Amino acid sequence: MTDTFVAGGATSALNAPLRIAVIGVGARAAIARFAVESGDGLIVAGVDPDDRARARVQSELAPEAATFATHDELLASGVPVDAAFVTSPDHTHAEITIDLLEAGVAVYLEKPLATSPADADAVLEAAARFGTPLYVGHNMRYLGVVQLMRDIIDRGEIGEVKAIWCRHFVGNGGDYYFKDWHADRSQSTGLLLQKGAHDIDVIHWLANGTTTDVVAMGDLSVYGAIQDRRSNADRRMPDWFSLDAWPPLAQKELNPVIDVEDISMMLMRLDNGVLASYQQCHFTPDYWRNYTVIGTEGRLENFGDTGGGVVRVWNSRTTYAPEGDLVYSIAGDAEGHSDGDALAVGDFVRFVRSRTSTQTSPVAARNAVAAAAAATESLRDGATPRKVAPPSPNIVDYFTPNQRKPSGPDLGPATHKEN
Structure with a gap:
């Protein structure tokens, strides 16, 4: 290992903070602060076409940062940048990321990777062609609940995985996805992709497989009937979010264009024979994910998906036994998923500096x-x-050495049920 690394077209000290640009200053831009708070990064630039968003760079992210309307302006400016967090709307991911990779700027690309397989493939091909570090921020792989389920599977507690079911109760869906660009399929493709790609990636990871065949049903069942609409380009999601917006038909100020489904269900067959299902509903009262993984010697299921929840394991034959045979506590943030973001950003920084392996995979992100x-x-x-088209074998070969199998944190002993 040397004491320097090359990024952004310049050689930098290995232990110096990464010079970071934030591309797209919306709700997810704040993840770049994890690099700053750890001492691993310094935000030197922010990019957004909206002047109000550019003002937020200096008021919320970095007072001394330069601001630009486009990533092209940033790249032409001469401001030295080692890495960029691309948190712009999904349909812009491919163009921006390819240009950054060509310029030698390492990229933390917010999930999903892109809004089409073609764009996803183009991004991966660019990373391989230019040899620039690409990291896709599938932060769910770092969440305590997911790492715990993976650890239980790896220990063989439920045998060989044969089926995975995921029910996603998106109780905040009206605020998160139907008041801005997410509701417009021209910018998101649909919420099975924009939202569901994260859970599909987890399903693939837990199953050690990749989807080859799918069938799905869905509909715009609720939010399409709401006529109270406005452009919310002048605001961000925290400006309009409220748990008091209930029931769902009481929502107001939805996006002018709503042509994505608010309920959808898909069935998957994986290349290793595992069968899986994913269900997503954006008008439930509660907001969490429920996974069930069934193996040849038992099953697991999570109750809660943040710190304070539990994963239960059934591995003896019984009738109705809601407590399970083993109970594991879920570690992590009890209020959300910031712990996963922090771990993902740390993994990205190490990858950029030392080309270490990562827990996420650009190929897996593409497959999702x-x-x-x-x-x-x-x-x-x-x-x-x-049928789901597979990635190019050359691309798989290029990225595979960068992915590691996680050991996971020490999640503590299981609690056995009382007899």
Whole structure:
């Protein structure tokens, strides 16, 4: 190992903070602060076409940062940048990321990787062609609940995985996804991709497989009936979010264009024979994910997906036994997923500095997009079955050495049920 690394077209000290640009100063831009708070990064630039967003760079992220309307202006400015956090709207990911990779700027790309398999493939091909570090921020792989489930599976407590079910109760969906660009399929493709790609990636990771066949159904069941609409380009999600917006039909000021589904369901067959399902509803009263993983010797299920929840394991034959045979406590942030973001950003920094392996995988991120896109085509075409196109073998070979199998944190002993 040397005491320097090359990024952004310049050689920097290995222990110096990364010079970071934030591209897209919306709700997710704040993740770049984890690099700053750890001492690993310094935000030197912010990019957003909206002048109000550019003002937020200096008021919320870094007072001394330079601001630009486009990433092209940033790259032409001469401001030295080692790494960029791309947190712009999804349909802009591919163009921005490819240009940054060509310029030698390492990229933390917010999930999903892209809004189409073609764009996802183009990003991966650019990373391989230019040799620039690409990291896709699938932070769910770092969450305590997911790492715990993976650890239980790896220890063989439920045998060989045969089926995975995920129910996603998106209780905040009206505020998170139907008041801005997410509701417009021209910018998001659909919420099976924009939202579901994260859970599909987790399903693939827990199953050690990749989806080859999908079929899906879905509908715009609730939010399409709401006529109270406005452009919210002058605001961010925290400005309008309220738990008091209930029931769902009481929502106001939705995006002018709403043509994505607010409820959807997909079935998957993986390349290793595992069968999986994913269900997503954006008008439930509660907001959390419920996973069930069934193996040849038992099953697991999570109750809560943040710190304070539990994962229960059933591995003896019984009738109705809601307490399970083993109970594991979920570690992590009890209020959200900031712990996963912090761990993901730390992994990214190490990857940029030392080319260490990462817990996420650009190829896996691409495969999640491909599965979600195929499912979206299926549900919009009468639930017709779809094959999921695989990535190029050359791309798989390029990225595979960078992915590690996580050991996971010490999650503590299980609590056995009382007899």
